[in-house]
Amino acid sequence: MQYKIHHSGKGHDYTEDEIAIVVEAMRQADPLTQGKYRNEFEAKFSQYHGVKYSFALNNATCALVLAAQLCQFEEGDELIAPTLTFTSSVYPFIKKGAKIVWADIDFTTRVLTAETIEPHITPRTKAILVVNLYGYLTDMPSIMALAKKHNILVVEDNAQAMGTDLNGQKAGTFADLGVFSFHSHKNISTLGEGGMLVVKDERMAKLVPMLRHNGHTTFDFEREHYWLPAMGNLDMPELNGKMMLPSNFCIGEIECALGAKLLDRLDQMNAEKRKRAIYFIDSLKKFEEIEFHRVDSTRHNYHLLVAYLKDDKRNRFFEKMAYEHKIQVIAPYYPLYRYEMYKKLGYGTANCPATDRFWDNMVSFPFHHWLSDSDFEYMLESTKKSLETLR
């Protein structure tokens, strides 16, 4: 179908300055991977977030694989996770041996809370996965307090809420391990693929470069000649006396040069999206049948603009918007437990009534940063018309 407004796979456009940075890096970078641009990107990223250890990676799924590996799950160890999220939040933990325990969202904020997590804690709980879904920063302080009480690791999947903060602390920096995405859809994108892993523990931080890059490391002695015994060393990353096999999750220099540049525009893009979201929400105030999560602060960047439709109106609303007004509204994210993949893995049931109620009645509007004003106004008017005709 030809849409008037499609749900773009590209979160933002590139400015001429950003394109120029890519061209410059293509001319100058040597090597084209694992060089100074990566170091500069990581340093700038750490500074922006007020953290010590940031590691640029090829994508956020691989960042989650590393995070899961660093949790060191053993047979029977459990991960508490939401079922309302993108699959990459969860399946890396299954690959790394975790037993998944589904927790429900808080209906209003659509994310986990200490209250929805706590009933699932057992002596086998090794870690909690929190997802700052749709761009909203979860109440991390209360979750971190709960985790500390029980000596549980926390992984913060911040693929969507980059740049948001709570009392000045940036999203993705609360947990033991924070994951960021620079995928095509996301707040900023390093040419379509990219991610970052933020690590608190110094022992973990020392291992990430080896885990990221094939086990490459330095020799623990001074060599007389650079080619003896070899050009470089390979060793096994070890944590708590256990070996961990490495991977190759490297991101190229050109992407890193671009990523560093994009950090300059992140706050502005987030502010522009939030302003639009609040305007859209407030313009629909009289329609009580559509409910948004309204957060007019830097705690939400409205990566996605989602709403809940009361009275079983969701499917008819979709039909009006998609087929009559030609606006490609969508419904992310199908609760993971309902997919064949998770059923086959033994995770096909979940007692998550708030998730079910929300997802079965939700809609996500096209909301890429480069949406034109006229398209945005057309979408708002079409939403009003659709809701009116459904009354």
Next chain:
Amino acid sequence: MQYKIHHSGKGHDYTEDEIAIVVEAMRQADPLTQGKYRNEFEAKFSQYHGVKYSFALNNATCALVLAAQLCQFEEGDELIAPTLTFTSSVYPFIKKGAKIVWADIDFTTRVLTAETIEPHITPRTKAILVVNLYGYLTDMPSIMALAKKHNILVVEDNAQAMGTDLNGQKAGTFADLGVFSFHSHKNISTLGEGGMLVVKDERMAKLVPMLRHNGHTTFDFEREHYWLPAMGNLDMPELNGKMMLPSNFCIGEIECALGAKLLDRLDQMNAEKRKRAIYFIDSLKKFEEIEFHRVDSTRHNYHLLVAYLKDDKRNRFFEKMAYEHKIQVIAPYYPLYRYEMYKKLGYGTANCPATDRFWDNMVSFPFHHWLSDSDFEYMLESTKKSLETLR
């Protein structure tokens, strides 16, 4: 140290036309990953190589992880592999459960042959890993015949020999699974990171898109509305009745647009490097103490220009070249069994005398495609002078 000629981490420069393709894709691609540019790159790659199934990936290590996964190693299953190669050739197989059996190289060609492989075949041999090292295409037909006789899978690591051929058949297309690299050092580079997996078996080929991209797949029924039951489906890839957990090994659209463009220049760059290599080799003919593998045909692309130095002259040659003439000669690849990593994994011994003899006496010259004529001539003269003073 400041070198006059450093061993560049960048295999080739980008032309203005190639930079323009990147700029155009940055303006036009939507989405920025997993879209039409990837499809075009894969189609053009398949056509160039005369194969049916090519899958663009984030790097060659991850392509080897998928290849290893598709081999479906079970407890005790063996992989025959060379110890003279980059670590990424081998450790993905260890991650996927293979027991490694080291095979020696043929001293003259520096790669495995049917003769060096055959003694290692046991009833537990599941697969053979062949590496087209330094840019030379292994005698694949004889290895494939041997493998067929024993019903063994073959993986062809063609990270360095892209574009070479044997009787018209391209490197990387002989084996069951062929792996290509677009890393910064390589024959062509998609902005520093990138790879391709070529698959022969149709059943395997059907699984790779799911394995590459988080298990994403279509529904096996016609949906009335695109959002019900969900926007997309997730399922478990299965081969021979066994489930295989997926990964996210996607490469971005901009890299794919560039990769497709670079294919146009591959043959020319290979020919230019080979011409230089042959000139270098022939210019040193009178120095019997340095031996090259001279192949003046499209079977070798001289990705690297390596030589063997007789009479224990290697280290003194290194010193002359590096410290006197300021040319950063190097020594790839330290036999894997000697690394701490492989020792800790139980692979710290190998009966590979040809590998040992070659590596302990070898040198690799700076040989990036963009090496200037004057630097190249300076390197040739410096080599002559070094050899003369060592007499």
